[in-house]
Amino acid sequence: MSFTTMLATMSVGMLRTVGIFLLTLLGSLPLGMIIMFGRKSRLTIVSGAMKILISVIRGTPLMLQLLVWYFGPYYLFGWSIKGYRYTAIIIGFVVNYACYFAEIYRGGIEAMDKGQYEAAEILGYTKSQTFFRIILPQVIKTILPSVTNEVITLVKDTSLAFTLAYQEVFSLAKQISASETSFTPFVVAGVFYFAANYVVAFIMDRIEKSMGYYS
Amino acid sequence: MILEMKNIVKHFEDCKVLHDISLGVDSGEVVSIIGRSGSGKSTLLRCATFLEKIDGGSIAYKGDTVAHTPEGAKTVYAGKKEMARVRNCFGLVFQNFNLFPHYSVLKNIMDAPVNVQKRDPASVEAEAMKLLDKMGLADKASAYPFQLSGGQKQRVAIARALALNPDILFFDEPTSALDPELTQEVLKIIRQLADEKMTMVIVTHEMNFAKAVSNRVIFMDGGYIVEEGTPAEVFDDPKQERTKRFLQNYD
Numbered sequence: 001m002s003f004t005t006m007l008a009t010m011s012v013g014m015l016r017t018v019g020i021f022l023l024t025l026l027g028s029l030p031l032g033m034i035i036m037f038g039r040k041s042r043l044t045i046v047s048g049a050m051k052i053l054i055s056v057i058r059g060t061p062l063m064l065q066l067l068v069w070y071f072g073p074y075y076l077f078g079w080s081i082k083g084y085r086y087t088a089i090i091i092g093f094v095v096n097y098a099c100y101f102a103e104i105y106r107g108g109i110e111a112m113d114k115g116q117y118e119a120a121e122i123l124g125y126t127k128s129q130t131f132f133r134i135i136l137p138q139v140i141k142t143i144l145p146s147v148t149n150e151v152i153t154l155v156k157d158t159s160l161a162f163t164l165a166y167q168e169v170f171s172l173a174k175q176i177s178a179s180e181t182s183f184t185p186f187v188v189a190g191v192f193y194f195a196a197n198y199v200v201a202f203i204m205d206r207i208e209k210s211m212g213y214y215s
Numbered sequence: 216m217i218l219e220m221k222n223i224v225k226h227f228e229d230c231k232v233l234h235d236i237s238l239g240v241d242s243g244e245v246v247s248i249i250g251r252s253g254s255g256k257s258t259l260l261r262c263a264t265f266l267e268k269i270d271g272g273s274i275a276y277k278g279d280t281v282a283h284t285p286e287g288a289k290t291v292y293a294g295k296k297e298m299a300r301v302r303n304c305f306g307l308v309f310q311n312f313n314l315f316p317h318y319s320v321l322k323n324i325m326d327a328p329v330n331v332q333k334r335d336p337a338s339v340e341a342e343a344m345k346l347l348d349k350m351g352l353a354d355k356a357s358a359y360p361f362q363l364s365g366g367q368k369q370r371v372a373i374a375r376a377l378a379l380n381p382d383i384l385f386f387d388e389p390t391s392a393l394d395p396e397l398t399q400e401v402l403k404i405i406r407q408l409a410d411e412k413m414t415m416v417i418v419t420h421e422m423n424f425a426k427a428v429s430n431r432v433i434f435m436d437g438g439y440i441v442e443e444g445t446p447a448e449v450f451d452d453p454k455q456e457r458t459k460r461f462l463q464n465y466d
Contacts, residue, residue, distance in 0.1 A: 118266055119313035123327040123379065124302050133330065137317050214316050214359045 001180055009176065010185065013169035014192045020093060020158045020168065021196075025151065027094035032101025036109070039102060050102075057099040063163050066092040070164050089161050093154075100150055108143035109135065141211045148204040155197050169193075217242050217277055217304070217383045217414055218263060224271030225258055232258050234438045235272070240383060243412040247425035247446075250435035251461065256418045259435070260387050263416070264307045265298065276304045277382065303332070306376030310388040312368040314360040320347070320371050321356040324378045332379065339378070346374040350404060366397030370404055384408070386417040402428075422465045426450050434458045 038050040057065065070088035073079040081088075112135055120130040159170035173189035176182070218240040225233035232255045240246055248256040261267040263274065269290050273283040281293040281301050292298065314323050324343040328334045347353050350370040360368055369389055376384055386405065390398040402424050408415065409428045419425050425432055425446065432449040434442040434457075442449055442458045453459050 113313075115309060115311055115313035116315065119309065119315070121266065122264060122302070122305075122307045123375070124299060124331040125327065126299075129330060133326070134315055141317070211317075215361045 001176065003184070006176055006180075006185060007188065010169055010172050010188055010192065013167060013172035014196075016166070016168040017155075017158045017161075017170075017192075018196065020089060020161055020166075021155055023090050024093040024097055024154060024158075027090065028097035028101055031094060031098035032105055035098055035102035036105040039106060040109075054099045054102060057096055058103075062092070062096050062157060063160050065096055066160060066163050069095075085164055085166060089164055089166055093157070093161075097150065097154060101147070104143050104146045104150065105139065107146075108139040111142060112139060144204070144208050144211070148201070148208075151200055151204065152197050155200060156193060159193075216240065216275075218416070219275045220259075220263060220272065221274075222272035223259065223262055223269050223274075225255075225262055225267060226270050232438050233262070233269075236435075236438075236440055237272075238263075238416075238433070238440075240414060240416055242382070242414055244414055244431065245409045245429045246416045246431045246433060247429040248416065248418045248433045248435060249420070249422065249425055249461075250441075254435040255438040256435045257387055260307070260385050260416065260418050264305060264385055265292075265302070266307075268292070276301045303379065304382045305385060306379060306381035306383075307385045307387065308369070308372050308376055308389050310391050312360075312365075312372045312392075314368055314372055314375070316360050318359075319356070320352065320358050320360070320363070323360070323371060324375045327375070328378050343374070343378055346377055347371075349407075350374050351400075364397060365393045366400045369393065369397075369401045373401075373404055373408075383414040383416065386415065386419070388418055388420065390419070390421060422450070422462070434461065436461070 035050055035053070038046050039054065041047045041050075066089060069092040070081065070085060073084070074081045116134055116138070117130060120134045125133065158168060161168050162171040162174070165171065169189050169192055173185040176185040216239050218238070220236065220238045223233050223236040223238075224231070236255070236259060238246075238259065248259065250256050258267060262269050269282060269284075271284045271290065274281055279293075279297075279301065281298060282290055284290040293301070315326070318326060321340070321343055324346060325336070325339050328339040328342075329336050344353065344356065347356055350373065352367060352370055352374070355363065355367065355371075360371070363371065373384075373389075389405070390401050393401065398421070402421065405415070405417065406424075406428050417425070417429070427446075429446055432444065432446050433440055434449060434453075434455075436457050442453060442455045449458065450462065453462060
């Protein structure tokens with residue numbers, strides 16, 4: 001296999017990696033918000049359920065969770081899992097990252113000064129206006145460094161999709177390396193991941209700077 | 216009468232912090248509430264502004280009762296809509312300003328009139344600039360709260376409260392977080408509002424200011440109103456032993 005062919009094959013794999021990455025962010029950032037609200041709910045059933053969910057997701061390997069999401073429906077309910085692989089991967093990643101984001105959101109919201117809520121209440125803001133206009137923008141600013149950390153970890157975690165034999169860049173690197181007895185695919189994979197994270201860090205830094213106009 | 220609080224009772228856990236307090240405020244009146252820390256004066260203000268729920272008594276604004284306590288039952292508050300309407304009657308200036316740090320000075324003042332009262336942004340902006348001018352802060356319209364001194368922040372907070380055109384303005388120790396020199400610039404503004412017949416209730420530790428600005432002074436201690444009267448009556452000729460002792464510490 002020529003270097004160009006290998007690069008081309010792995011580039012396709014990298015696109016799949018980016019696909020998992022983007023879909024996971026798209027799903028987990030809002031789902032994390034919902035889980036956080038559930039976690040803070042006054043209904044003990046809801047907050048208890050969310051607490052258990054978060055503790056299970058954080059307490060078990062993501063690799064194992066992917067296997068459970070994929071094979072679970074077959075072993076538990078006897079359902080056919082044909083054509084379900086990609087969905088299982090995305091569900092696994094989204095749920096896992098949503099739980100981590102939920103805890104980051106919760107930390108940010110609980111760190112907010114109570115006076116901000118009181119001022120908003122006195123000025124007549126509704127609960128949702130208070131949240132979206134006053135609280136959330138400030139929370140986003142405080143949690144951004146932690147979110148950046150998670151997002152960078154996610155870029156690398158996408159490699160766990162190889163567990164379900166999905167042909168993203170890491171799986172391909174392993175396969176090509178084995179068949180060609182070459183070390184080069186690993187170097188290429190490393191460069192791809194690093195480049196992706198370089199872009200992520202650059203974008204997150206831009207976002208952070210855009211919120212740096214106040215302190 | 217703009218505000219009428221009757222027989223207010225408030226507990227925190229098992230601790231009773233307000234015992235049967237009644238307070239009425241007429242239009243144009245300036246009432247100062249003095250007393251040591253923990254006397255219940257801030258709690259009374261927080262009950263008047265619904266930041267704390269009362270456990271007994273009643274609260275009415277402009278004749279509309281919004282909270283009352285039926286015999287032997289829990290206090291009942293009015294519905295959401297009615298509460299939102301009544302909230303429009305008052306403003307509150309906090310000890311720690313509580314400005315919104317992510318909004319510019321102008322946006323801090325304009326945001327509630329535009330998004331809560333749904334008023335026309337252009338006319339709100341004109342009014343906000345007038346208020347800033349009055350506060351001596353016209354040049355700070357585009358600044359952010361972190362760029363201001365404490366005294367400037369508090370003046371913005373006063374402008375923010377006034378922008379909603381309240382019938383009554385409450386001040387919860389408005390100068391307690393300020394250096395003495397910055398205190399004066401805030402007190403000057405409040406005095407100016409008093410001259411314009413703004414109805415105000417001011418919880419304060421500034422005795423000379425309370426004496427100069429108020430029509431009526433209330434001395435609270437241990438959750439009771441111990442003494443109440445004109446500044447001359449309370450400051451120069453206190454009847455109660457507890458008032459005398461408290462005022463002596465300030466001479």
